[in-house]
Amino acid sequence: MHFIIENAHFIQAGRKRRISLMVQNREIRYIGDSVSMYSVMKMEAASFFLTPSHIMYTPNLPADSFAIFKAFVSERLLAAGCGTMITDFSIRYESEIDERLSEKRAALFSSPIDYVIGLRISLSKLTPAIVRKCARYKIPIIFVVVKERTELDAKPWGWIKEASFPSNPIFIPILDSNLKTAAQKRLCKVWTKILVNEKINHLSSPLDEHTPLQENILKKIGLYPNRGILRVGGEVSYNLYWKDGHADPQSEVEVQQLQLAVSVHKGKFLFSDPHAHFHSGFGEELVINQTALFV
Numbered sequence: 001m002h003f004i005i006e007n008a009h010f011i012q013a014g015r016k017r018r019i020s021l022m023v024q025n026r027e028i029r030y031i032g033d034s035v036s037m038y039s040v041m042k043m044e045a046a047s048f049f050l051t052p053s054h055i056m057y058t059p060n061l062p063a064d065s066f067a068i069f070k071a072f073v074s075e076r077l078l079a080a081g082c083g084t085m086i087t088d089f090s091i092r093y094e095s096e097i098d099e100r101l102s103e104k105r106a107a108l109f110s111s112p113i114d115y116v117i118g119l120r121i122s123l124s125k126l127t128p129a130i131v132r133k134c135a136r137y138k139i140p141i142i143f144v145v146v147k148e149r150t151e152l153d154a155k156p157w158g159w160i161k162e163a164s165f166p167s168n169p170i171f172i173p174i175l176d177s178n179l180k181t182a183a184q185k186r187l188c189k190v191w192t193k194i195l196v197n198e199k200i201n202h203l204s205s206p207l208d209e210h211t212p213l214q215e216n217i218l219k220k221i222g223l224y225p226n227r228g229i230l231r232v233g234g235e236v237s238y239n240l241y242w243k244d245g246h247a248d249p250q251s252e253v254e255v256q257q258l259q260l261a262v263s264v265h266k267g268k269f270l271f272s273d274p275h276a277h278f279h280s281g282f283g284e285e286l287v288i289n290q291t292a293l294f295v
């Protein structure tokens with residue numbers, strides 16, 4: 001299919017402008033200001049803001065039944081313009097990885113959107129052997145549950161760093177929700193100081209759930225530039241938001257507060273206001289061979 005989305009409002013790095021986007025054979029072939037030279041079907045998009053399809057962290061996917069899974073994904077992800085999710089599975093010991101990973105992959109078999117699978121483990125249980133096994137199974141993200149500072153100080157981080165080579169997984173903290181905000185900030189500060197000193201790829205704070213991830217995070221995880229960006233040669237994955245005459249968004253985050261009109265992922269409609277379109281099994285697991293390439 002060959003068509004043009006014309007005159008859409010677009011915000012990038014704080015700059016607002018109009019752009020047009022040409023699609024051919026499920027690939028973006030042109031992005032620019034003018035498409036008058038092309039004689040193909042055009043869709044006037046002056047009433048919309050255009051964004052890339054979103055990537056969201058979604059740890060607690062229901063596994064009770066397909067009906068519950070479908071309803072959750074449709075309401076929380078498709079209707080929010082999400083085309084790729086990051087999720088995880090939990091273990092206590094290295095011996096559980098094979099079984100838990102197989103269970104997680106089976107649970108995601110019917111996913112309509114792409115996904116990245118990470119591992120979640122308590123810091124006290126994290127070992128170099130587990131890090132090496134994550135590399136073997138192409139698990140690019142290790143979510144580390146941190147409860148107190150003594151755990152951070154006691155961990156032999158040099159061994160963890162050695163086990164991380166060469167796959168370089170990213171370590172992301174998860175903090176006890178019962179901790180007060182000040183205590184969480186102190187833990188994040190210590191976490192960051194240690195991992196910076198050890199030169200271990202990490203995020204300095206937990207990921208927000210069900211919230212579009214920003215470009216700097218996508219770069220550290222290794223999803224950029226294959227996700228979260230509109231580019232020539234890239235896949236056709238985008239969102240259109242209704243342009244509210246009373247709102248004047250100045251950033252991508254503010255655009256996301258508008259009403260979603262259309263969400264397209266790899267050329268398929270996932271949402272057209274007000275309906276979600278659940279294409280069972282259309283999603284696939286994304287393999288990240290190297291994180292932080294563009295940091």
